[in-house]
Amino acid sequence: MAISAADVKNLREKTGAGPMECKKALESTNGDFAAAEKLLKEKGLAAVEKRADRATNEGKVFVKVAGNTAVLVEIASETDFVARNPDFIALGGVIADRVLAKGYTDVNDELSGLVSELAAKIRENMSLKRVKMIKATANEYLTSYTHGDGNIGVVVKLDSDKPEIFQKDEIKEFAFTLALHVAAFNPAALDRSKVDLAFLKEQEDIFRKQMEQDEKLKGKPANVIDNILKGKVNKYLSDICLLEQGYVKDEKFTVAKALEDFGKQNGAKISVNDYVYFKVGQ
Helix, strand or coil: CCCCCHHHHHHHHHHHCCCCHHHHHHHCCCHHHHHHHHHHHHHHEEEEEHHCCCCCCCEEEEEECCCCCCEEEEEEEEEEECCCCCHHHHHHHHHHHHHHHHHHCCCHHHHHHHHHHHHHEEEEEEEEEEEEEECCCCEEEEEEECCCCEEEEEEEEEECCCHHHCCHHHHHHHHHHHHHHHHHHHCCCCCCHCHHHHHHHHHHHHHHHHHHHCCHCCCHHHHHHHHHHHHHHHHHHHHHHHCEEEECCCCCCCCEHHHHHHHHHHHCCCEEEEEEEECCCC
């Protein structure tokens, strides 16, 4: 049967495939539009599989907060050009909405399938790297920050003994600044109690070996060495724990102190209960 230019145009718009490929697909399926679309997708997906060994070091983090729920989604691509593609950006929004609507807590076939469909259309390897959902209770508040073109996304969860305070603009601004702080300093843990003991032991061993090679410490008493080691560990913990880091707006004060002072100024106790940090490629 004759294939019209309008049919080819419609199939191109739906699939993103080239004009000759669309015409051949329609001819081989006797003009059946749905069958031709499926055929092109199958061919496109096969091409994506062949490109699957290409590195996906670029991409974007998408963050969405809706009421008492926040989601972060990372989609990886081969190039930053594709990461700026309007269809790629739209896909991130679609997946974030799907995660919110269905309560997904991890990557699954349905979500990965949406990425594969776009990969077939754009003809570049891409993948859904990770998905994270965060819930807040009635006493908690969620805020987010996305850095630059989406290479970093952060969600911070705050708590207060007077949750109505989270309706105030100055509190929302303060919460946003905390999310910005997390994006800037990438803390490894909320506080010392959240630091993995095996990880901390590894750092202690590193410091101890460094000290053993320090000529200035040769012959020092064991108790002196232990005190120096303890000081190094404490300094390290203050660098990696969010509540002990110097606050982004004034590093003379810790984040914990900034929380305490801001709470007093507003007649409430405010604390950080949790945070999530996503960076493309990490």
